[in-house]
Amino acid sequence: MQPDLSVVIPLYNEEESLPELVAWIEKVCEEHKYSREIILIDDGSTDNSWEVAIKLSEQFGSVKGIRFQRNYGKSPALYAGFKAAAGKVVITMDADLQDSPDEIPELYSMIMVDGFDLVSGWKKVRYDNAVTKNLPSKLYNGVNRWITGIKLHDMNCGLKAYKRKVIKSIEVYGEMHRFIPVLAKQAGFKKIGEKVVQHRARKYGVSKFGWERFINGFLDLLSIQFMSRFGKKPMHLFGMWGSFTFLTGFGFTSWLVIDKLMLGDRVSLTNKPAFYIALTAMVIGTLFFLTGFIAELVVRNAGDRNVYLTEEKIGWDS
Numbered sequence: 476m477q478p479d480l481s482v483v484i485p486l487y488n489e490e491e492s493l494p495e496l497v498a499w500i501e502k503v504c505e506e507h508k509y510s511r512e513i514i515l516i517d518d519g520s521t522d523n524s525w526e527v528a529i530k531l532s533e534q535f536g537s538v539k540g541i542r543f544q545r546n547y548g549k550s551p552a553l554y555a556g557f558k559a560a561a562g563k564v565v566i567t568m569d570a571d572l573q574d575s576p577d578e579i580p581e582l583y584s585m586i587m588v589d590g591f592d593l594v595s596g597w598k599k600v601r602y603d604n605a606v607t608k609n610l611p612s613k614l615y616n617g618v619n620r621w622i623t624g625i626k627l628h629d630m631n632c633g634l635k636a637y638k639r640k641v642i643k644s645i646e647v648y649g650e651m652h653r654f655i656p657v658l659a660k661q662a663g664f665k666k667i668g669e670k671v672v673q674h675r676a677r678k679y680g681v682s683k684f685g686w687e688r689f690i691n692g693f694l695d696l697l698s699i700q701f702m703s704r705f706g707k708k709p710m711h712l713f714g715m716w717g718s719f720t721f722l723t724g725f726g727f728t729s730w731l732v733i734d735k736l737m738l739g740d741r742v743s744l745t746n747k748p749a750f751y752i753a754l755t756a757m758v759i760g761t762l763f764f765l766t767g768f769i770a771e772l773v774v775r776n777a778g779d780r781n782v783y784l785t786e787e788k789i790g791w792d793s
Contacts (some may be wrong), residue, residue, distance in 0.1 A: 481562030485552035518740035519546035539790025569633040582587035582636035592664035596634035713767025721760025727753035
């Protein structure tokens with residue numbers, strides 16, 4: 476039978492928090508009579524996280540696990556979890572206990588009762604360092620709202636809820652887990668909501684992220700905006716600019732040649748800076764056009780971008 480709920484948890488070196496987190500999720504689901512599966516994605520942990528996951532699978536029948544052969548990152552982990560998830564509602568959360576499982580019932584209700592396609596958590600009150608995490612996060616989310624038009628305060632919050640068809644319709648690759656609401660919107664899911672959620676202080680370990688994630692996040696945002704408009708038709712961008720640049724350079728070159736031959740200009744073409752500017756424009760235009768052509772070939776022959784090696788699985792019969 477299809478479970479009511481799939482809880483997808485990517486993790487990396489979280490052996491201390493896993494037992495408490497899984498027991499808490501189980502308690503909440505038992506109280507609300509949810510049938511469920513808890514999918515732990517071990518992203519190449521170097522501690523005993525996988526051994527803990529095996530014990531939890533033996534203790535709780537709802538716990539399943541996928542172990543990567545090495546550390547690939549959060550996006551491939553989420554992609555693997557989404558691919559395996561079978562629940563009517565899919566909820567993602569981090570494994571560090573900073574996301575509260577007590578939020579699950581309301582998130583579930585917003586999907587099943589209120590009809591949202593996706594609900595993103597908003598950690599309105601945070602317990603992170605104000606300088607290294609809170610301030611950059613506010614700036615980062617402000618830029619996201621401005622560029623994407625999606626009015627979420629905390630797009631990168633790990634605590635989210637989805638209709639099943641949403642996670643089956645999007646492909647999370649690279650570092651695009653930060654922009655899942657953008658991917659969902661581009662896939663045609665327009666009812667995207669937000670819920671203020673509890674943010675808990677880290678109980679075990681240290682944060683795995685630093686300042687570089689905000690720089691990388693901005694670059695990924697530009698990438699996803701480009702991919703949304705030209706990902707399937709790169710020639711429309713490169714071909715347009717290539718043609719414009721080439722024709723501009725060709726027009727200037729033609730005018731210089733006519734001026735030389737027809738109007739009797741005695742200055743040699745090679746002594747005119749405009750000639751080299753026009754020639755450079757023609758070369759750049761040609762390169763733009765060729766880039767678009769090659770990009771079209773790549774797009775039409777591209778395979779699955781999420782290639783990861785799975786070392787072991789637990790909780791599935793096959």
